[in-house]
Amino acid sequence: MANNKGILIIFSGPSGVGKDTVLEVVLEKNKELIKSVSLTTRDIRDNETDGKDYYFVSKSRFDEMVDNNEVLEFAQYGESFYGTPKAPIDKWLDEGKTIILKIEVQGAKKIKKLYPDAVGIFIMPPSMEELERRLRLRGSEDEADIQRRLDIAKTEMESRVDYDFLVVNDSVETASNNVLEIVKSLNSTY
Numbered sequence: 001m002a003n004n005k006g007i008l009i010i011f012s013g014p015s016g017v018g019k020d021t022v023l024e025v026v027l028e029k030n031k032e033l034i035k036s037v038s039l040t041t042r043d044i045r046d047n048e049t050d051g052k053d054y055y056f057v058s059k060s061r062f063d064e065m066v067d068n069n070e071v072l073e074f075a076q077y078g079e080s081f082y083g084t085p086k087a088p089i090d091k092w093l094d095e096g097k098t099i100i101l102k103i104e105v106q107g108a109k110k111i112k113k114l115y116p117d118a119v120g121i122f123i124m125p126p127s128m129e130e131l132e133r134r135l136r137l138r139g140s141e142d143e144a145d146i147q148r149r150l151d152i153a154k155t156e157m158e159s160r161v162d163y164d165f166l167v168v169n170d171s172v173e174t175a176s177n178n179v180l181e182i183v184k185s186l187n188s189t190y
């Protein structure tokens with residue numbers, strides 16, 4: 001991504017791995033980074049804010065935005081749909097910003113096709129048992145949704161080979177420092 005264009009970082013990992021917590025620390029420590037806010041049709045969680053964590057939209061509004069070509073990529077995950085609003089991304093890239101897309105693996109593949117220079121970081125759990133424990137501890141999903149997320153997680157883990165960097169989230173501090181080091185190296189390489 002030369003010519004002073006920005007850098008697109010894809011940030012993925014199975015549900016419950018602690019992506020949001022790691023990302024929160026990363027964004028706190030590197031104020032230059034921009035996190036793209038996605039659209040979702042799922043219900044808002046108690047700790048979430050509309051417009052900050054996601055744009056929470058109805059399925060009909062989501063479909064309308066997809067039809068109007070306002071969505072860069074989208075994917076169904078469990079029962080819900082998620083998508084990246086298109087307009088801000090190209091603007092930020094032109095401005096030379098480093099942007100983080102926190103998206104699942106199908107979306108990541110689409111982004112890699114559209115932006116071959118995008119860099120993928122995959123956050124791994126120390127083990128699948130630990131992933132299940134963290135997902136249950138979160139307490140935000142019912143049993144059926146937990147099972148669905150664990151099933152998706154197994155498939156998602158197989159996609160880790162498609163990413164440029166793997167970071168194990170054994171502790172938030174170590175994982176966020178590793179991500180920050182990767183970002184630093186990208187900013188000085190490109």
Ligand code: 5GP
Pocket residue numbers: 012013014015038039042073074075077082083084085102103104105106107108
């Ligand atoms: P959650 O419901 O736990 O917030 O998110 C479920 C999954 O959807 C996560 O893997 C998250 O990274 C992914 N996701 C969030 N936003 C987007 C998006 O805009 N596009 C795609 N493809 N996945 C997304």
